[in-house]
Amino acid sequence: MxxxxxxxxxxxxxxxxxxxxxxxxxxxxxxxxxxxxxxxxxxxxxxxxxxxxxxxxxxxxxxxxxxxxxxxxxxxxxxxxxxxxxxxxxxxxxxxxxxxxxxxxxxxxxxxxxxxxxxxxxxxxxxxxxxxxxxxxxxxxxxxxxxxxxxxxxxxxxxxxxxVLHPGPLLRFTLGGWGAHLRLSGELDASNAGALPAILSLVAGADSVVLLDASDLAFVDAAGAATIVRFAASRPARPTVVRCAGSVRQVLRLVGADSVPSLVLRDQNSGV
CATH class of the missing domain: 3.40.50.300 (P-loop containing nucleotide triphosphate hydrolases)
Structure with a gap:
């Protein structure tokens, strides 16, 4: 340990x-x-x-x-x-x-x-x-x-x-910043993807834009990406902005990100 x-x-x-x-x-x-x-x-x-x-x-x-x-x-x-x-x-x-x-x-x-x-x-x-x-x-x-x-x-x-409710040590997250700001880092795979719904629930009730900063997320599998897409789809009236690297953005699009109007993908080096 x-x-x-x-x-x-x-x-x-x-x-x-x-x-x-x-x-x-x-x-x-x-x-x-x-x-x-x-x-x-x-x-x-x-x-x-x-x-x-x-x-x-x-x-x-x-x-x-x-x-x-x-x-x-x-x-x-x-x-x-x-x-x-x-x-x-x-x-x-x-x-x-x-x-x-x-x-x-x-x-x-x-x-x-x-x-x-x-x-x-x-x-x-x-x-x-x-x-x-x-x-x-x-x-x-x-x-x-x-x-x-x-x-x-x-x-x-x-x-x-x-x-699966324990994301560590591969996946780490922090809450903070403006509005509802959730930052993910590390790797999101089969060993910890089950923790992601509980993590996302921390900002699900936000009456504002949710910024999901995945700039430091080195890897995401299809199951984890699909969870993020479903989260954005569950908040159709308020945008979910995901800031991420190109490799993560590609997986999100493969599982249907472009079909969810409330999901906005941004480059990892961009602003909100």
Missing amino acids: DSWRIGDHLSATYAADDDCRDLMVGFVRRGVAAGHRVVVLLDTYSFELARALTAAVPDAAIGQFTALRFGAGFGGPGADGTPFGVADLVAGLTALYEQALAAGYDALCVAGEMVWAQRAGFTAADLLAYEAQVNRSVGVGRAAALCAYDRRRFGADLLTRIG
Whole structure:
């Protein structure tokens, strides 16, 4: 877990506790070494993992690294017995992010040992909703996320559906700029194309022109290009401007870009 950077939303699976520890240690060490605030969310009974992670970063500044266990630092039913849900988790992550920036850190790195989600009673739909929301959180802010899933505890079909909601490390995206501005970089292929609808949904409701800046997208396959074309077609009253290289523009045209009036293709070096 040495190739990630801020802006990544990563997924990893493991089938042995040692593998989980190694994944987490690599992520935590890299985040601390870069000077970021690092938080790990662990299962209730992950005492040994919490100790191993703390020992792995002895040089972390006070307050820079925190290991939280479900029900003993984060999560758990409310005072009135209300179950801990996706909205509660997202609110908690938002608070951690704001606290990190307020404390002077340039970014927040969060890793989750996702067994805790079963302890919280999350359904498959809850997990998918959570992962889609993390895409928004990572894309909007200065953050990175790693979700580690135990193959012994989560079914293969669910893990496949969860995996495609994680665009990193090949595909990266950021939100910002004027109006609704979504920037894509890296490669869009079969390994991550399933994450694209969730990413595009971040700007789908914009009451303005959407600029999809794919200038730094080195490759797009037909499935990814078709998703972009369908997105533009779903907003017929408002233009979607795609700024991209000639190779990406060619694939978009092959899957029907020219038949969608609201889709405007621009050269990667052009203005809006």
